[in-house]
Amino acid sequence: MIGKLNHVAIAVPDLKAAADIYRNTLGAKVSAEEQQPEHGVTTVFIELPNTKIELLGALGENSPIDKFLERNPGGGIHHLCYEVDDITTAKDKLVADGIRVLGDGEPKIGAHGKPVLFLHPKDFSGTLVELEQA
Amino acid sequence: MIGKLNHVAIAVPDLKAAADIYRNTLGAKVSAEEQQPEHGVTTVFIELPNTKIELLGALGENSPIDKFLERNPGGGIHHLCYEVDDITTAKDKLVADGIRVLGDGEPKIGAHGKPVLFLHPKDFSGTLVELEQA
Numbered sequence: 266m267i268g269k270l271n272h273v274a275i276a277v278p279d280l281k282a283a284a285d286i287y288r289n290t291l292g293a294k295v296s297a298e299e300q301q302p303e304h305g306v307t308t309v310f311i312e313l314p315n316t317k318i319e320l321l322g323a324l325g326e327n328s329p330i331d332k333f334l335e336r337n338p339g340g341g342i343h344h345l346c347y348e349v350d351d352i353t354t355a356k357d358k359l360v361a362d363g364i365r366v367l368g369d370g371e372p373k374i375g376a377h378g379k380p381v382l383f384l385h386p387k388d389f390s391g392t393l394v395e396l397e398q399a
Numbered sequence: 400m401i402g403k404l405n406h407v408a409i410a411v412p413d414l415k416a417a418a419d420i421y422r423n424t425l426g427a428k429v430s431a432e433e434q435q436p437e438h439g440v441t442t443v444f445i446e447l448p449n450t451k452i453e454l455l456g457a458l459g460e461n462s463p464i465d466k467f468l469e470r471n472p473g474g475g476i477h478h479l480c481y482e483v484d485d486i487t488t489a490k491d492k493l494v495a496d497g498i499r500v501l502g503d504g505e506p507k508i509g510a511h512g513k514p515v516l517f518l519h520p521k522d523f524s525g526t527l528v529e530l531e532q533a
Contacts, residue, residue, distance in 0.1 A: 266426030269449045273407060273479060277524040286523060290496045291481070292400030313481070315403045315449040320524075340524030342476040345407060347425070347447070362424045389420060390411040390454075390474030 266355055267347040271397050272310075272317040276330045277340040280322035284309045287318070298322075304376045305329050319346075344383070345392055348399035352380040355396050364388045372398070400489055401481040405531050406444075406451040410464045411474040414456035418443045421452070432456075438510045439463050453480075478517070478527035486514040486532040498522045506532070 277283040280298060288295040296310040305328035311318035321343060323330050333343055349355040352372045359366060365385035375381030375397060384394040411417040414432060422429040430444040439462035445452035455477060457464050467477055483489040486506045493500060499519035509515030509531060518528040 266424075267447070270404070270407070270447050270452075273404070275524055275526055279524075283524045290400075290493065290498060292492075313401070313404050318404075318479075337525055339521060340526070342479070342526055345452075345476070358426075359424065364424060387473060390409055390413075390417045391471055392409055392474070392476055 266349060266358060267396070268350070268399060269348045270316050271346040271348050271395075271399070272319045273345055274319040274321055274343045274395075275340060276321045276323075276333050276337070276343040278322075278334055278338060280307055280309055280320055283320050283340065287311045287320075293318075300324055301376050306376065308376060343393065344395050346381075346395040346397050349396050350399065352382060352396060352398040356382055359384065400483055400492060401530070402484070402533060403482045404450050405480040405482050405529075405533070406453045407479055408453040408455055408477045408529075409474060410455045410457075410467050410471070410477040412456075412468055412472060414441055414443055414454055417454050417474065421445045421454075427452075434458055435510050440510065442510060478529050480515075480529040480531050482533035483530050484533065486516060486530060489530050490516055493518065 284295050287293045294312040298307050298309050300307045305324050307322040307324045309320040321330055365388055367383040372380040372382050380398045382396045386393045418429050421427045428446040432441050432443050434441045439458050441456040441458045443454040455464055501517040506514040506516050514532045516530045520527045
């Protein structure tokens with residue numbers, strides 16, 4: 266079912282400092298900051314030859330990463346995003362297998378403009394999993 | 400400097416259960432378990448089209464993931480591994496930039512038989528970073 270690893274998301278307390286380390290010390294290709302007010306985050310992408318790292322900074326009040334940053338004030342890996350061909354087929358299979366889909370259980374349009382689902386970390390050995398229709 | 404994301408490592412309390420979820424529910428290609436007594440872990444690889452997920456189970460006494468699993472009893476993402484062309488050049492650049500290399504600061508032969516370094520998570524927004532000479 267799952268295809269490529271679309272990205273690894275890392276929540277960070279200081280987006281500029283994190284981007285600078287990837288750009289200057291690790292010598293990676295780093296995008297400009299992009300504010301996503303409807304998702305409550307500002308994103309920076311580290312473009313690797315085979316996948317992406319998404320740095321997430323909190324934006325506005327009640328950002329979805331606020332609680333994570335309270336528990337991990339220095340930042341940390343927030344989720345993994347795997348690609349799927351069809352998000353509805355994926356959802357049906359997951360629900361049949363007893364996996365908990367977060368929110369109301371229906372796909373939403375994610376930060377990249379594509380349908381996504383988030384799956385409960387307790388069902389994946391402590392890893393928050395995002396599925397994105399590629 | 401950094402190239403491909405070689406793998407994402409996830410430390411898990413129950414390697415068989417974690418492998419089964421990836422194999423059966425997520426439909427991924429999953430390797431057999433491989434014991435690595437010299438590294439204190441048993442590994443299972445999830446082979447994705449563009450990278451790998453490395454599931455790590457503790458092996459023997461004093462496994463290097465014991466403390467992580469004490470803090471995260473359900474498991475969690477343990478580190479990211481980026482490829483570099485030359486581990487010594489990478490190390491020199493990192494040290495010059497004030498990055499803390501773990502252990503004695505010298506490359507070691509990692510679980511894949513290649514020279515690796517681990518970098519302090521506090522220097523990378525809470526992410527333990529492994530560099531592997533590709």
